[in-house]
Amino acid sequence: MRILLSILILLPIISFSQEEKGLQKRPPRPDNYIRMKGLRVGYDLTRPFQYIWNIGDRYGSELSFDMEVAPNIFPIFETGWETQKINSDYVDYKSSGSYSRFGVDYNCLVAENKKDKDILYMGLRYGFTFGKQQVQSFTSTSYWEQTVGSFPSQNINAHWAEMVLGTRIEVLRNIFLGWTIRGKIRISYKDYDMPPVYFIPGYGKASKGFNFDFSYSIFYNLPVDVLKIFRKGE
Amino acid sequence: MKWFNFTAIEKFEMKQVLLSVFFAFVLVACDDVFDAPPKAFLNATLKYTDNEKDKSIKQIGVSVFGEGRTDAWIFQDTLAVSSSDSTRSVLIPLNDTPTTDYVFTLNGIADTVSISADSKLIYESMETGFYTEFKITGIEYTRHRIDNIEVLDSAVTKEWNENIIININTLTYN
Numbered sequence: 001m002r003i004l005l006s007i008l009i010l011l012p013i014i015s016f017s018q019e020e021k022g023l024q025k026r027p028p029r030p031d032n033y034i035r036m037k038g039l040r041v042g043y044d045l046t047r048p049f050q051y052i053w054n055i056g057d058r059y060g061s062e063l064s065f066d067m068e069v070a071p072n073i074f075p076i077f078e079t080g081w082e083t084q085k086i087n088s089d090y091v092d093y094k095s096s097g098s099y100s101r102f103g104v105d106y107n108c109l110v111a112e113n114k115k116d117k118d119i120l121y122m123g124l125r126y127g128f129t130f131g132k133q134q135v136q137s138f139t140s141t142s143y144w145e146q147t148v149g150s151f152p153s154q155n156i157n158a159h160w161a162e163m164v165l166g167t168r169i170e171v172l173r174n175i176f177l178g179w180t181i182r183g184k185i186r187i188s189y190k191d192y193d194m195p196p197v198y199f200i201p202g203y204g205k206a207s208k209g210f211n212f213d214f215s216y217s218i219f220y221n222l223p224v225d226v227l228k229i230f231r232k233g234e
Numbered sequence: 235m236k237w238f239n240f241t242a243i244e245k246f247e248m249k250q251v252l253l254s255v256f257f258a259f260v261l262v263a264c265d266d267v268f269d270a271p272p273k274a275f276l277n278a279t280l281k282y283t284d285n286e287k288d289k290s291i292k293q294i295g296v297s298v299f300g301e302g303r304t305d306a307w308i309f310q311d312t313l314a315v316s317s318s319d320s321t322r323s324v325l326i327p328l329n330d331t332p333t334t335d336y337v338f339t340l341n342g343i344a345d346t347v348s349i350s351a352d353s354k355l356i357y358e359s360m361e362t363g364f365y366t367e368f369k370i371t372g373i374e375y376t377r378h379r380i381d382n383i384e385v386l387d388s389a390v391t392k393e394w395n396e397n398i399i400i401n402i403n404t405l406t407y408n
Contacts, residue, residue: 055361086360088268088361090362090363090364091360091361135360138363138364140271140363141270142273142327142329143300143303143307144329144330145329147330147355149364195364199360
């Protein structure tokens with residue numbers, strides 16, 4: 001499986017370099033048609049279970065909406081909320097908020113026929129969030145008295161960009177499954193002196209300029225040709 | 235042309251990858267381990283003022299009590315001293331209050347040391363928490379066994395740098 005994943009990532013790079021050597025002009029794609037008509041709604045199955053592979057109690061929920069507006073071009077909007085809690089002997093922390101991302105995916109997988117809706121895509125996203133964090137209590141033990149304290153709630157906001165590689169495979173009619181791997185690059189965020197922002201909903205650890213993430217989603221392609229409706233209205 | 239030529243990958247394999255990736259990530263599950271926050275200690279070096287005195291008394295018996303506390307921070311500790319060693323260090327926690335008072339009992343004779351310091355809360359990480367660092371602003375002490383105290387570094391941090399030297403008077407043993 002690891003080999004296959006590596007091939008998936010490296011294939012475009014190898015192909016591209018081979019093509020450059022030959023200095024040949026790339027012929028147009030044979031699948032120059034819209035294969036998926038209508039809006040596709042997705043739900044990220046991994047967001048509620050992030051506590052499994054992250055420190056503390058991290059969970060959330062995320063929906064996505066994408067549509068093929070031009071052959072192999074899929075504008076996408078993703079929105080959700082996320083909570084990160086850390087409850088240890090020393091700190092009781094909570095950060096939560098809603099976030100959104102919009103961007104576009106480009107499908108690299110050539111369709112075998114007009115019914116073939118499977119895609120392997122690369123995409124870009126712009127993400128932003130509004131949330132709150134609070135250190136509800138902290139404790140520091142000593143030979144002397146324990147130091148106990150708390151901080152009031154702080155508003156946080158942040159912006160970031162994402163590079164995405166993913167798949168969407170039709171497993172049943174109009175029902176898709178797909179994974180993504182994502183590299184998130186922090187653009188800016190509102191920080192505080194004490195305590196600093198620890199967790200940015202939708203992005204991850206605030207102190208890191210780059211965060212890696214992945215998702216696994218289920219999608220339903222609404223069987224309504226939205227573009228056709230728009231065209232009729234013109 | 236080859237740029238788009240992903241159809242070479244069998245659809246069957248694609249679907250296998252799709253399903254197995256999810257389970258692979260779930261298997262990466264790990265337990266949370268939260269470390270305690272670091273501690274800032276005042277590092278005090280005990281040293282005889284007259285280093286040429288009888289070597290046998292250089293084994294300093296040290297007890298350190300916080301003023302008002304019944305339990306000792308250090309109780310009759312001589313283990314860290316070798317007969318050839320003329321100094322030893324003790325790590326002392328400071329209180330968040332403006333002044334921390336300790337009673338140092340050095341080979342059976344007690345001295346009170348009063349350390350004034352400004353405190354500052356430090357964020358280590360959300361996984362470990364917060365701790366307090368100090369800046370020594372003044373030291374007062376009695377002079378039964380203590381000859382004088384030198385401040386080398388006023389910053390009391392988690393690095394435990396050498397902060398003060400407590401010079402001990404050996405004359406009482408002559």
